[in-house]
Amino acid sequence: MNPSLNRRHFFAGAAATAVAAASVNRVALAALPEAVQQTSADTAAPWTPPGVTGAGRPYNPVVTLNGWTLPWRMKEGVKEFHLAAEPVVREVAPGFMVNMWGYNGQSPGPTIEVVEGDRVRLYVTNRLPEHTTIHWHGQRLPNGMDGVGGLNQPAIPAGKTFVYEFTARRPGTFMYHPHADEMVQMAMGMMGLWITHPRQKHPLIAEVQRDYCFLLNAFDVEPGSMTPQVNTMLEHNIWAWNSRVFPGITPLVARLGERVRVRVGNLTMTNHPIHIHGIEFEVTGTDGGPVPPGARWPEVSTDVAVGQMRQIEFVANEPGDWAMHCHKSHHTMGAMGHAVPTMIGADHSGLVRRLQRATPDYMVMGERGMADMGEMQMELPANTFPMMTGTGPYGPIEMGGMFTTLKVRADQKAGDYSDPGDYAQPPGTQARLVDTGTAPTASRPAAPSPAGAPAGATVRKPATPAGHHH
Numbered sequence: 404m405n406p407s408l409n410r411r412h413f414f415a416g417a418a419a420t421a422v423a424a425a426s427v428n429r430v431a432l433a434a435l436p437e438a439v440q441q442t443s444a445d446t447a448a449p450w451t452p453p454g455v456t457g458a459g460r461p462y463n464p465v466v467t468l469n470g471w472t473l474p475w476r477m478k479e480g481v482k483e484f485h486l487a488a489e490p491v492v493r494e495v496a497p498g499f500m501v502n503m504w505g506y507n508g509q510s511p512g513p514t515i516e517v518v519e520g521d522r523v524r525l526y527v528t529n530r531l532p533e534h535t536t537i538h539w540h541g542q543r544l545p546n547g548m549d550g551v552g553g554l555n556q557p558a559i560p561a562g563k564t565f566v567y568e569f570t571a572r573r574p575g576t577f578m579y580h581p582h583a584d585e586m587v588q589m590a591m592g593m594m595g596l597w598i599t600h601p602r603q604k605h606p607l608i609a610e611v612q613r614d615y616c617f618l619l620n621a622f623d624v625e626p627g628s629m630t631p632q633v634n635t636m637l638e639h640n641i642w643a644w645n646s647r648v649f650p651g652i653t654p655l656v657a658r659l660g661e662r663v664r665v666r667v668g669n670l671t672m673t674n675h676p677i678h679i680h681g682i683e684f685e686v687t688g689t690d691g692g693p694v695p696p697g698a699r700w701p702e703v704s705t706d707v708a709v710g711q712m713r714q715i716e717f718v719a720n721e722p723g724d725w726a727m728h729c730h731k732s733h734h735t736m737g738a739m740g741h742a743v744p745t746m747i748g749a750d751h752s753g754l755v756r757r758l759q760r761a762t763p764d765y766m767v768m769g770e771r772g773m774a775d776m777g778e779m780q781m782e783l784p785a786n787t788f789p790m791m792t793g794t795g796p797y798g799p800i801e802m803g804g805m806f807t808t809l810k811v812r813a814d815q816k817a818g819d820y821s822d823p824g825d826y827a828q829p830p831g832t833q834a835r836l837v838d839t840g841t842a843p844t845a846s847r848p849a850a851p852s853p854a855g856a857p858a859g860a861t862v863r864k865p866a867t868p869a870g871h872h873h
């Protein structure tokens with residue numbers, strides 16, 4: 404163990420500021436802006452720079468879903484930020500805590516929000532037990548500021564502070580993440596968003612009334628444990644937006660008729676088709692820049708591939724509570740073990756307990772939906788969340804993971820991001836039960852139990868196609 408790690412252990416019981424003080428001398432510390440900490444996983448209100456009232460900003464600030472914007476200080480014409488890479492405990496859903504690595508108290512780290520042409524100075528203090536760097540994904544900058552450890556700079560040792568400085572040349576949607584031991588560090592939640600607003604009216608960048616942003620991320624946490632498995636490549640069981648899962652993801656709120664921008668970045672290891680109900684949108688930009696209007700087309704889902712950012716825009720002109728989710732159905736599910744068998748077709752009446760004795764992870768699928776999970780009828784290990792949960796005004800919402808709602812209301816005040824509650828559907832506009840009189844319902848044909856099936860289970864056997872031999 405090197406001396407700096409020993410020092411870190413010595414100070415491990417002290418407050419975070421003491422750790423910073425141990426690694427940065429007193430004069431240097433005074434020269435640095437504060438590494439502001441965020442203790443809450445709630446969505447923070449847009450940040451107002453000091454001395455500026457809301458309307459005086461040259462931009463409409465972004466709202467980071469279940470995140471926040473990092474305050475900066477102005478020093479001789481340079482916007483100064485201080486990021487602290489450190490272990491954090493992230494509340495992924497209410498009551499479900501995960502040990503992650505992040506920045507300034509949370510994963511993802513705070514959103515960096517600047518204006519095109521700003522000179523930006525970013526101090527990065529490493530409070531991790533190993534070296535790190537930050538890569539500023541998508542930025543035009545001097546090569547030595549690009550943050551690839553070994554290639555562009557030596558890695559930032561544990562306990563040390565580096566400074567990055569460049570001009571935010573291009574307006575758009577960007578992100579930041581380590582480029583040092585990144586398999587581990589990104590699997591642990593190290594990432595954040597970067598938004599550069601145009602300095603003046605931009606021909607390809609519309610003015611919007613709501614501007615939301617979030618990152619897609621994934622974790623593999625065994626139910627009942629608290630720390631992600633960092634060597635998992637694809638079989639993650641927590642599919643998250645900004646390290647949160649439904650029902651812990653804040654709804655996106657808009658006033659009827661407002662133009663809404665949503666910026667989505669993907670730092671998982673698979674693609675995610677992001678789907679919004681009720682409206683059509685266009686992809687108006689990527690991390691490469693704004694899309695010219697002639698190259699845009701209408702969509703209701705857009706695939707966000709690994710390492711990409713997609714900036715989508717729509718007019719919220721249809722009132723209601725609209726589902727918004729990844730269209731891979733496994734990604735709208737919660738912490739599922741991988742050993743769950745599929746037994747669709749079996750009649751489970753009275754059998755679940757017996758099946759669970761033989762296969763403890765056993766759960767019923769394809770018979771009554773997964774609402775039981777939300778109703779907590781199935782016992783869960785400590786510190787996890789149901790596969791599908793959340794309750795709407797009409798019953799359990801059989802979703803988890805990458806799912807939230809877009810809430811469009813005529814009476815939502817401009818700039819009000821608070822949850823307006825459930826949508827009151829106008830009379831006569833909701834799907835309803837029809838009276839079918841005494842029409843017969845589908846009956847379940849009886850069939851003999853095949854060998855190996857639990858006694859008492861009846862199995863619907865598909866008709867054997869002609870010429871098919873067993």
Ligand SMILES: [Cu+2]
Nearest residue numbers: 675729731734
């Ligand atoms: Cu997905």
